[in-house]
Amino acid sequence: MTWHATGKCMEPGKMQHPVDGRAWKNFDTKYSNFAKEPRNVRLGLAADGFNLFGNISQAYSMWPMILTTYNLPPWLCVETIDVATGQKFNMRAMVLWTINDFPARSSLSGWSGQGYLACPTCNKDTPSVCVLGKIAYVSHIKFLKKPHKWRRSLEFNGEIEDGDPPRKFNRDQIQAQLARLPMRVKGKHSSYGVVKIKHTTKARQDLKMLGIRSGLWLGQTKNGKCSKPQAAYSFTPENRKKFCQFIKGVKLPDGLRSNFKHKVTDNDTNITGLKSHDCHIMMQRLLPYGLQQYLPDEVAKPIIELCSFFKQICSATLMEDDMLKAQSKVVDILCNLELIYPPAFFDIMIHLVIHLPLEALEGGPIRPRWMFPFERFMKKLKGYVRNKAKPEGSIAEGYVAEEALTFSSHYFQDVTMKFNRPDRNVDPPPLTCQFQVFRSICKSIGLRSIIRFDTQELKKVTWYVLYNSPKIDTYRS
Ligand SMILES: [Zn+2]
Numbered sequence: 001m002t003w004h005a006t007g008k009c010m011e012p013g014k015m016q017h018p019v020d021g022r023a024w025k026n027f028d029t030k031y032s033n034f035a036k037e038p039r040n041v042r043l044g045l046a047a048d049g050f051n052l053f054g055n056i057s058q059a060y061s062m063w064p065m066i067l068t069t070y071n072l073p074p075w076l077c078v079e080t081i082d083v084a085t086g087q088k089f090n091m092r093a094m095v096l097w098t099i100n101d102f103p104a105r106s107s108l109s110g111w112s113g114q115g116y117l118a119c120p121t122c123n124k125d126t127p128s129v130c131v132l133g134k135i136a137y138v139s140h141i142k143f144l145k146k147p148h149k150w151r152r153s154l155e156f157n158g159e160i161e162d163g164d165p166p167r168k169f170n171r172d173q174i175q176a177q178l179a180r181l182p183m184r185v186k187g188k189h190s191s192y193g194v195v196k197i198k199h200t201t202k203a204r205q206d207l208k209m210l211g212i213r214s215g216l217w218l219g220q221t222k223n224g225k226c227s228k229p230q231a232a233y234s235f236t237p238e239n240r241k242k243f244c245q246f247i248k249g250v251k252l253p254d255g256l257r258s259n260f261k262h263k264v265t266d267n268d269t270n271i272t273g274l275k276s277h278d279c280h281i282m283m284q285r286l287l288p289y290g291l292q293q294y295l296p297d298e299v300a301k302p303i304i305e306l307c308s309f310f311k312q313i314c315s316a317t318l319m320e321d322d323m324l325k326a327q328s329k330v331v332d333i334l335c336n337l338e339l340i341y342p343p344a345f346f347d348i349m350i351h352l353v354i355h356l357p358l359e360a361l362e363g364g365p366i367r368p369r370w371m372f373p374f375e376r377f378m379k380k381l382k383g384y385v386r387n388k389a390k391p392e393g394s395i396a397e398g399y400v401a402e403e404a405l406t407f408s409s410h411y412f413q414d415v416t417m418k419f420n421r422p423d424r425n426v427d428p429p430p431l432t433c434q435f436q437v438f439r440s441i442c443k444s445i446g447l448r449s450i451i452r453f454d455t456q457e458l459k460k461v462t463w464y465v466l467y468n469s470p471k472i473d474t475y476r477s
Contacts, residue, residue, distance in 0.1 A: 002038040062395075118348045337350075
């Protein structure tokens with residue numbers, strides 16, 4: 001429990017744990033009495049609603065509160081461990097932050113996640129504009145330094161942008177705002193988590209209304225029907241099919257994602273049913289390769305940059321300098337995207353990306369603070385429900401039973417338990433083959449099949465074996 005004081009990384013600017021973030025350091029400076037005792041507990045409070053009954057009852061949701069401790073090293077941060085020290089001390093605990101998804105954040109904090117001022121960080125200065133039927137969070141050029149060539153451009157919203165970036169509000173101002181907030185009814189907004197492609201008719205009308213990108217305005221065919229010009233950001237039907245086939249054919253290590261083969265529809269035109277973790281894998285690993293081939297360079301480039309930004313910010317170790325650079329980079333990326341997509345594309349989820357690097361500077365790496373472990377835990381809780389008339393009771397009983405079983409399993413020997421069960425993927429022992437190229441520790445899976453190489457393939461295989469065999473170096477020269 002004292003890892004945060006004894007085992008933390010000492011390299012300046014490197015962030016591996018919340019202890020390296022500014023929020024932790026500021027707290028220590030402010031409450032030095034608390035910080036003096038390393039056994040005092042730092043907690044994160046996670047809350048999210050989930051529906052136990054799937055589609056049967058949309059109205060019912062359960063909101064478990066999960067406490068996680070940050071005193072432990074990063075590889076144990078989301079597990080619960082009891083340590084008996086045998087020493088007497090007055091243990092105190094503080095809640096470092098709460099962990100929520102965006103709709104739960106607005107339910108619990110009271111700051112609405114909809115409307116003109118949806119962004120809690122930008123607060124009163126949230127850059128937003130009303131387009132047909134919705135509010136778009138555009139004008140990210142406000143975050144650019146003055147002067148900047150993009151601020152004079154009419155391509156963004158038809159006007160020159162002279163506004164300042166959103167102000168930083170101090171503690172007293174935020175407290176005063178909190179005192180005035182009305183109570184909000186908790187619940188999930190139905191549109192969250194649904195990925196929509198924003199090239200609807202309304203999105204095109206917005207462009208005409210703002211007087212930008214005239215090439216994409218709606219037109220009329222000779223028959224008097226409405227025509228929608230093909231936008232550079234949307235796939236042509238053939239490329240869409242090829243992209244889906246690419247996703248279908250991709251092979252990734254076991255456990256990294258669900259099977260994408262089953263997510264692509266039968267006619268290879270759509271990808272459905274992706275879980276949030278799949279979306280991360282898709283964005284960080286697959287999109288950069290897939291888009292490069294099927295979209296024009298000027299469209300693919302900012303999307304690929306956004307993908308690498310996510311990959312960078314989700315890594316286990318962050319550097320402070322990198323995050324400062326990423327902050328200016330992400331503004332450029334969003335501005336570039338504004339030049340490609342219609343304003344209707346920019347919902348609040350796209351805007352919130354702009355705050356991630358500075359949040360990482362405050363809180364440290366993202367992994368101990370993101371929703372994934374808690375979503376997994378809630379799935380586990382869902383599995384405890386046997387009696388659907390009493391779901392909360394089932395969960396409580398199931399949890400206690402699991403705890404008791406885990407505890408008692410420490411006393412069994414020669415029995416297979418979760419602690420001594422073999423892993424799902426066990427590497428076989430290294431082969432004793434003398435020839436280096438065949439000394440691999442791979443394990444074959446699935447049925448064995450015999451493949452016959454054609455001449456070309458045989459040539460490649462022969463080349464590979466000879467090239468990777470240092471033993472024949474003398475003969476080669
Ligand atoms: Zn904002």
